[in-house]
Every structure is written in structure tokens, then in C-alpha cells.
Amino acid sequence: MFQRLSLTVFSFLSVALTSFGALANDNIDAVIEKVRTPSYDCPNQSLLPELEDTLALESLTSQQRFALTVAKGQFLICRGKYEEAETMLLKAIMQSNIDESSYAFASAIYQIGFSYDARENPARCKYYQQAQELSSPERHSDIFTSSSLGLINYCSETTSPEIRLGKMFGVLKRYSNDGSPGELAHIHNAIGLLYGDLEQHALAAEQYLKAHEMGLLVYEGSNKVSILISAIVSLLSSGQTDRAYQGILELGVLNSEIDTPLTNFLYQYALSIYYRKTENYNRLTYTLPDLEKASSNISSSLGELLVNWHKAEICLHDNDLTCIKQYISGIEALNDDAIPPVFRSNLDYLSFNVSMYIALQDLAKAKEAHEIYSKEVTKRREVTQDSALIIGAANLYTRIYDLESAIEQAEQQRKNTLYTAIVIFLLVSGITGYVLRRKHLARKAIDPVTLLLNANSAIARINKLDAPKKGRAIAIAIFDISNLREITRKMGSTKGDLVLRQIAQTLQNVTRGNDILGRFGTEQFILCLHNIEERSARQFFDRVQSALDNTFENDATSDHIVVESQMSVFIANEKITGLNDILDDIAMSIDMGNRSGDN
Secondary structure, three states, rough: OHHHHHHHHHHHHHHHHHHHHHHHHHHHHHHHHHHHHOOOOOOOHHHHHHHHHHHOOOOOOHHHHHHHHHHHHHHHHHOHHHHHHHHHHHHOOOOOOOOOOOOOHHHHHHHHHHHHHHHOOOOHHHHHHHHHHOOOOOOOHHHHHHHHHHHHHOOOOOOOHHHHHHHHHHHHHHHHHOOOOHHHHHHHHHHHHHHHHHOHHHHHHHHHHHHHHOOOOOOOOOOOHHHHHHHHHHHOOOOOOHHHHHHHHHHHHHHHHHHHHHHHHHHHHHHHHHHHHHOOOHHHHHHHHHHHHHHHHHHHHHHHHHHHHHHHHHHHHHHHHHHHHHHHHHHOOOOOOOOOOHHHHHHHHHHHHHHHHHHHHOHHHHHHHHHHHHHHHHHEEEEEEHHHHHHHHHHHHHHHHHHHHHHHHHHHHHHHHHHHHHHHHHHHHHHHHHHHHHHHHHHEEEEEOOOOEOHHHHHOOOOOOOOOOOOOOEEEEEEEEEEEEHHHHHHHHHHHHHHHHHHHHHHHHHHOOOOOEEEEOOOOOEEEEEEHHHHHHHHHHHHHHHHHHHOOOOOEEEEOOOOEEEEEEEEEOOOOHHHHHHHHHHHHHHHHHHHHHHO
């Protein structure tokens, strides 16, 4: 009897312990699932205490402890503690009893690569490559996407930029139909990085701002501001200081809500760069102590270098030569590896070095610093002037814009599905009215003979053009066909409209899609180029006139007809005002030229 009772009690305890162990494992797995965050996002910082408590349990399996450790690494990275996360994760992946096919292992490898990436360490490529091999579009897709974007941006030095642009577009296209806002934000951010490498900072800023807008829908914590800081830097690099300041104001609001050491650092970092760029040294002096404090809170060596640089900028502004000498001594005492590549390639920093040595009247050092600066400027110029890169970037921009339009339309259709029965009549009526109005306006804007813009439409579009960028111009040319009547007489008196259409077609063939081309008068055509170098504009107009004169060269029925044209050009380096008076003067100069030719 006693033995039977003992066996019963033992069996009950065994079942109870087994059930308790299963329940505990379920709770641990639930915590792991709760703190697991996509590679392109940051976890909710409020979950960190629960994660730490779970990690302290002795009942964890090795795989559970590993998964929680990897999740903690992502918390640390999002707090800007890259080195601490890297050390912890490198130790974790060295364990022998870890499932290398698990999401946690692939995530650990990617995070190590990202921690190297944050400090521009070339070792990032090794880990991005491994993370990509451990994942696929179907398995651990977020890691596959993140590692693929990292490889395209940073590990494709031997691949031409246009191929990298194409690969980036391929990634965006793959996620265009059903990608989440977080995934699309991640991709647009990567495209912004690539545009930045091509020195296309305005395009980069546009991509960053799109990524930021999408990311706000899903991102948590410091990830809400990490893309915005990139947009601010790109806006400053492209001279858009007002828009950059608006971004800084938004960054300040987000920082007050999130209030982590990393977001505090990013906010102070943005302010200091803005004040330096705008040469507001009083405000820079005021904000530097806050940047210094924020840098120490995240142990940022980059922040420390930035603080010292900006302090030296203030010394240079105040002509404090002793302070400048101390700064130079400190920099010279550092190893080359201690100065990150972002400093060695920063034109503002290189220019500042030249200015320091000039202030100290050390001409030899100033010359050496100037040579370094000149080499970097030349390298940047080669990148920006490489037509293949610019065309590739422009093509990618167009394709991305078209794709984004398709995404927006698809998203709008999904939102309208439930309301289609109610609003179908209004939509059809509105679209029909819109189309009819557009067609009516289009007919009014087009010259019926040449199918080009009529004079009023062409002038209206030119009047709407913004001021050209620095070093660029708005160029206008009027082409007058002085022998149009003679050509019509040779071709046949009934073919006047055909002659004009053929001339218009020649002009369309040699101009670009964004040029403004229209019929200006009975025998005159107007062409406007925007944001173009003056020399390039004149060369382009010469090519247009040459093509115009040879319109009928290959026409077997034209009996060697040559178009005789007069061209008058006007070039402005600022927004055009008083266009009608300008065009009257151009037309008058053509008339005077024709009269002198007749005489």
C-alpha cells in the first residue's frame, strides 16, 4: 500500500514538474518572440528590463539564452553602444551548440556587420556576405534584404555605379507590391546612401525624407531619427539650409519624446553641423558643451573628434593661435586609424586644415594640406562629371518615381476597396471631367500645325522656372526660318503645314524631354534650357541649329533644300523676370539681322 502511494505521488510530481517546465519554456519563448525585431528597426526600449530578467533565469536552454543575447545586442546597437554589442555578439556566436540555421544566428551575424558599418570598418562586408548566405527572400527575409543592401552600398567597389543602381532598383521592385512601410523605408534609405556616394546630395535627401516619412509609421525609439539625421546632412551638403533647419526642428521634437542617449547625441550633432555650415559661431559655441556631454554618454569617438574640430573652428574664427596649435598637436598624436574615413574625405574638414596652417603662417604644411584638399575635390568632380553616373542616377530616379507612383496607386486601391460601391459614380464623374478638362487645356496649349507648345504656353512655362543653381543658367534661343516661303514654294504651295511639321519634328528629335520647345511665331521657334552651364547651352543651341538647317538633307523629294535659320540667344543666371520684354528684344535682333542680310 505504501509503495503504491509513493509511486502515485512520484508520478504526480513528475507530471507537475514536466508541465511547469513546458509552461516556463512557453513563457521564455513568448519573451523571445516579443523582443524579436526586424533587422531594419529598433526594439521597444521599454522591453529591455523584461529581457534582462529573462536572461538571468538559470532554466534557459543554450539556444534560448543565445536568442535573448542576440536581441540584447540589437537594444545596445540602437542605443549607440556598438562596441559593447559587437563584443557580446562575437562571443555568443563562438559557442559550439548553437543552431546556425536559426533566425537568431543570422541576426547576430548581421548585427556584427552593422556594428562594424557604423564605424566604417571594412570587416562589415565579411559579415554582410555571411548574413546574406544564411538567409533568403523567403527565409529570414528582413536579414536578407538588409545584408543585400549593405553589400550593394559598401561592398561593391569593383562593380560600376550604374550596376549598383540597377541592383538597388531590383530590390525596390521586389518589395514594391507588398513590402511593409518599414521595409520600403529601409530600401529608400539605402538608395539615399548610394546617391550620396555619387555626390547627388539633393537626390539623396529626397530618398532619406521618403524613408523617414514611411519609417515613422512603424519604427520605434532611436530608429525614428536615424534616417532624419542623414536627410539633414544631405540637405546641408546640397545647400538647402532652410529645409535642413526644419528637419532639425522635427528632430528636436522627436528627441524630446524618445529621449535616449543616442537621439540626444544625434540632435546635438545636427545642431553643431548646421551652425558650422552657416558660420554661426556664437550658437556653435553655445551648443558645443551639450554635444560634448551627449558624446560622452554614448562613448562616441566620432563625437569627441567632432567636438574638438568645432572647438578649433571657433579658435580659428577668434584667431586664437595657441588654441589652434594645441588642437594640431592633439591630432598629430593620434594614430591614422583613430581618424575615421569620414573626416579624411570631408571637404569642410580638409579646407579647415588649410585655413589653420595659413593662420599659423606654416606655408609648407598649408601647401601639403591644400594638395590633400585638391585631390579630394578633383575626385569628387570626376564623380559628379561622369556622364554615365549622372545618366544612371537620373534613370534610376525616373524608374523609382514611376514605381512609387504605382505603389501609391495600388495602396489607394486597397484603401478604397470597401467604399467602391458608394463612391464609384463620383469617381467616374470626377475622372471623366478631369480628363475632358485636361484634353481641353492640352488642345489650347498646343499649336495645331506643329503639335508643339504654342507661344503663350511656352512663355508661361518659362515664367514658372525656378532660379538656376549656382554656376548654372537659364538659356533661351529663338530660331527664325528666313527662307520658309522659298521652301514651301519648292515643296509645293499646298504643303506649308507639312514643311512646318517636318521642321518641328527635327527640333523634337534633337531636344530633351525636359526642355521647353514651342512655336513662337509664324516662322519662329523657341527653345529654353534650364539649369545648364552657359558653355554647354551655346554648344547645344549650335547643334540644334545645325540639325535644323539639315532638316531636308535626306529627303529624296526635297531637291537638296537647305533650311536657312537665324538664331538669337539670351542667357540668365537668375530667375527670369520681364520675359515678354526680353523676347521682344530677341525678336527685334533677329529682324535687324534679317534686314542686314537682305541688304
